[in-house]
Amino acid sequence: MKNYFSYTVVVLVLLFAACRNDQKLESIQSQHKGLIFPQGDKNTSDNFKGEVWVKSLVDADSLNKNAVGNVTFAPGARSKWHSHPAGQILLVTDGVGYYQEKGQPRKILRKGDVIKCPPNVPHWHGASQDTMFVQVAVTGRQKGPTVWLEAVSDRIYLSKGK
Amino acid sequence: MKNYFSYTVVVLVLLFAACRNDQKLESIQSQHKGLIFPQGDKNTSDNFKGEVWVKSLVDADSLNKNAVGNVTFAPGARSKWHSHPAGQILLVTDGVGYYQEKGQPRKILRKGDVIKCPPNVPHWHGASQDTMFVQVAVTGRQKGPTVWLEAVSDRIYLSKGK
Numbered sequence: 001m002k003n004y005f006s007y008t009v010v011v012l013v014l015l016f017a018a019c020r021n022d023q024k025l026e027s028i029q030s031q032h033k034g035l036i037f038p039q040g041d042k043n044t045s046d047n048f049k050g051e052v053w054v055k056s057l058v059d060a061d062s063l064n065k066n067a068v069g070n071v072t073f074a075p076g077a078r079s080k081w082h083s084h085p086a087g088q089i090l091l092v093t094d095g096v097g098y099y100q101e102k103g104q105p106r107k108i109l110r111k112g113d114v115i116k117c118p119p120n121v122p123h124w125h126g127a128s129q130d131t132m133f134v135q136v137a138v139t140g141r142q143k144g145p146t147v148w149l150e151a152v153s154d155r156i157y158l159s160k161g162k
Numbered sequence: 163m164k165n166y167f168s169y170t171v172v173v174l175v176l177l178f179a180a181c182r183n184d185q186k187l188e189s190i191q192s193q194h195k196g197l198i199f200p201q202g203d204k205n206t207s208d209n210f211k212g213e214v215w216v217k218s219l220v221d222a223d224s225l226n227k228n229a230v231g232n233v234t235f236a237p238g239a240r241s242k243w244h245s246h247p248a249g250q251i252l253l254v255t256d257g258v259g260y261y262q263e264k265g266q267p268r269k270i271l272r273k274g275d276v277i278k279c280p281p282n283v284p285h286w287h288g289a290s291q292d293t294m295f296v297q298v299a300v301t302g303r304q305k306g307p308t309v310w311l312e313a314v315s316d317r318i319y320l321s322k323g324k
Contacts, residue, residue: 036198036255037274057253057276064249064278066228066300087226091219091298093198093255112199114219116226136253138228138300 036093037070037136047148050077050126060141067141073097073133078126078157081149083119086140090115090125097133098157099125106160109133119143124152198255199232199298209310212239212288222303229303235259235295240288240319243311245281248302252277252287259295260319261287268322271295281305286314 040055051074058068065086073095081102090099092113099115100106102122109115109125117123119140127133139146202217213236220230227248235257243264252261254275261277262268264284271277271287279285289295301308 035274037253037276058251058278063280064251064302066251066302068251068253068276068300089220089226089228089230089300091199091230091253112197114199114230116220118225136298138230138251140226140228 039072040070047080047082048073048077048126049080049151050074052077052079057136065140065142067139069137069139071135071137073125073127075127075130075132077133078152079124080151081122081124083122083147083149084117084139085119085143085145085147087119088115088117088140089138090117091136091138093134093136095133096128096131097126097135098128099123100156109135120147122149126152126157129158201234202232209242209244210235210239210288211242211313212236214239214241219298227302227304229301231299231301233297233299235287235289237289237292237294239295240314241286242313243284243286245284245309245311246279246301247281247305247307247309249281250277250279250302251300252279253298253300255296255298257295258290258293259288259297260290261285262318271297282309284311286318288314288319291320 037057038055039053041053043052043054053072055070056067057070058064058066060067070093078098090109092109092111092115094111097109098106099109099117100123101117107115108128115125125133125135199219200217201215203215205214205216215234217232218229219232220226220228222229232255240260252271254271254273254277256273259271260268261271262285263279269277270290277287287295287297
């Protein structure tokens with residue numbers, strides 16, 4: 001009977017330890033879901049379709065004309081077609097997304113990918129259908145603001161070609 | 163005797179489960195240790211003290227004059243004092259580091275922090291004593307290359323003041 005009790009205590013301690021590890025694991029996985037930079041506020045403009053959050057990290061000023069922002073797209077969310085007069089650099093920090101320049105095939109982007117979008121080239125970006133997508137965008141403001149164009153149709157969004 | 167055997171099996175299975183979780187935990191922690199962008203090659207110039215790895219992510223060109231690089235500092239590693247003719251933006255992606263502009267107190271930087279260093283302001287950056295530090299640097303190249311200055315002494319590195 002004494003042995004039975006001892007074993008029960010050992011089993012309970014091990015169960016507790018395993019459970020604690022699972023909780024720690026979930027916490028770390030959650031912590032690393034694109035949460036390097038703040039998610040910011042939900043976009044309310046019609047420049048995007050679906051749920052998108054934008055956090056400005058650096059404002060352009062007279063000395064450094066780059067604006068830096070963190071953009072989080074929910075699965076299926078996307079920008080309209082648009083272009084930047086001084087170009088843009090995209091740094092993908094989490095998730096899976098799409099990037100397409102006018103007349104080019106759609107590219108799949110993953111954590112660690114980097115895109116250099118030339119000035120005045122119409123393009124769109126967004127999350128893939130099933131996975132959120134987080135990017136840091138570095139946008140030169142020395143030649144004016146972003147030029148917004150037409151919406152990206154579902155046909156274009158889902159198409160792998162041009 | 164049969165009960166004893168059953169309990170031994172249960173204990174071994176639970177021990178195995180706990181151990182597997184520990185391995186998974188370590189794997190995820192390691193995976194997220196600054197590994198969003200490639201670590202690149204170990205620096206061999208004398209512009210840094212300690213172990214530093216640099217990976218160029220974007221080269222400046224005639225249309226977009228920003229260079230983007232991923233820099234990983236081992237604990238204790240630091241740059242020399244230096245300045246950038248067109249300024250620099252630092253995006254901290256992991257670890258704990260230091261940043262100091264000449265004549266200003268040393269700042270502690272953590273994952274998610276962003277620094278905007280004005281043009282021609284001498285500064286240095288590096289890891290803290292005990293923790294590595296990973297940053298993405300966005301550096302304008304339109305006004306020339308980085309100007310490297312003197313080494314950061316241990317006294318300055320360890321000092322919290324100016």
